Amino acid sequence: xxxxxVLIVDDEVEFAAALAERLELRGYLPGTVSCGKDALAVxxxxxxxxxxxxxxxxxxxxxxxxxxxxxxxxxxxxxxMLTGHGVASVGADSKAKGAFDFIMKPVDFKELExxxxxxxxxxxxxxxxx
Amino acid sequence: xxxxxxxxxxNVAPRFDLTSEVLIALCENQEILGTPRTMLMxxxxxxxxxxxxxxxxxxxxxxxxxxxxxxKYLSWKKIQVVDSVIGPYSEALNAANAGFLKAGTILxxxxxxxxxx
Numbered sequence: 001x002x003x004x005x006v007l008i009v010d011d012e013v014e015f016a017a018a019l020a021e022r023l024e025l026r027g028y029l030p031g032t033v034s035c036g037k038d039a040l041a042v043x044x045x046x047x048x049x050x051x052x053x054x055x056x057x058x059x060x061x062x063x064x065x066x067x068x069x070x071x072x073x074x075x076x077x078x079x080x081m082l083t084g085h086g087v088a089s090v091g092a093d094s095k096a097k098g099a100f101d102f103i104m105k106p107v108d109f110k111e112l113e114x115x116x117x118x119x120x121x122x123x124x125x126x127x128x129x130x
Numbered sequence: 131x132x133x134x135x136x137x138x139x140x141n142v143a144p145r146f147d148l149t150s151e152v153l154i155a156l157c158e159n160q161e162i163l164g165t166p167r168t169m170l171m172x173x174x175x176x177x178x179x180x181x182x183x184x185x186x187x188x189x190x191x192x193x194x195x196x197x198x199x200x201x202k203y204l205s206w207k208k209i210q211v212v213d214s215v216i217g218p219y220s221e222a223l224n225a226a227n228a229g230f231l232k233a234g235t236i237l238x239x240x241x242x243x244x245x246x247x
Contacts, residue, residue: 012173014150019170021139022151084172105172106152106182110165 004120007049008032009039009066010082011058015105019053022109028116036061036069043073051100051119053112056083056090064097071098076126078119082107131157133226134183136193137168137219141240144216146196147176153219154186157227166223176200183209192222192231216240 006023010016011034020030031049033039036058042049052070056063067079081094084105091102100119103112133156135142136149143149150173155166171178180200183191190210204211215222217237225231 014174015170015172018150022168022170105170106178107170109168109170 003027003029004051004116005029005047005049006031006116007039007042007052009034009036009052009058009063010055011035012055019107019109019112023113023116026113035059036063036066039066040069040073043070043077048074048077050078050123051116052077052079053116054079054081054099056081056094057085064093067094067097067099076123078123080112080115080119131189132187133157133190133192133223134186134188135219135222136179136191140218140220142192142194142215142217142219142222144194146179146193146200146213148174149179149193150174152179152182153223154188155223155227160227160229162223162227180204190226192219192226 006028008016008019008030013034016032020032023030033042037060054063054066063081070077070079078100081099081102082105083090094102100122101115103115135153136146137143137151137153150171152169153166154169156163176197180203184207188209190212191204192212192215194215196213201211201213212231212233214234217240221237221239222231
């Protein structure tokens with residue numbers, strides 16, 4: 001599988017750094033930003049990330065607002081929402097707004113990695129059928 | 131036996147309250163069942179970590195330094211805590227699985243690293 005570019009958007013810097021380190025060890029190309037504005041700035045630049053891991057609660061913007069902005073910019077970028085404040089409706093709301101999936105913190109790394117791979121495959125299929 | 135090890139990079143995390151990653155392994159008859167899971171905490175927090183330990187039904191916690199209040203809480207919940215362990219978490223897991231890991235153990239991998247420096 002090609003190197004998957006993953007952008008981690010989370011204001012919990014230790015979490016983002018630990019996740020980036022784990023992903024890098026597995027051969028991914030991770031990047032981290034700590035707020036929604038920085039995430040959108042990164043998305044403006046090429047090359048785009050393949051998958052965005054997006055925290056729901058951030059100080060400057062809601063994860064949902066960032067999700068909508070990312071999808072407006074490039075609908076083929078897949079977004080996986082992350083939250084430590086899980087309620088059932090968040091998952092449904094995320095998917096309704098275009099997220100690929102939703103995952104609860106603490107994050108089981110294996111489960112997250114599976115979702116990243118699935119999201120990347122979906123993005124690749126989108127490219128091939130476009 | 132369900133073991134949780136607080137980790138940092140390849141080692142047992144030096145402080146329980148500053149841990150952002152844990153390894154969870156299931157052991158039976160001195161065998162590690164399946165592949166251990168890595169969990170990433172939302173933020174370093176001893177309280178969140180204790181909650182995860184209870185939720186996961188952990189029987190043994192292996193960690194570095196831990197505050198007495200959290201040690202007492204986990205012991206009260208009948209969870210065995212092997213603290214002040216120093217060294218690679220893979221060695222800690224194997225030693226715990228073999229039944230000879232004790233509080234305060236400095237694992238061979240840690241000693242080797244010190245000697246290399």
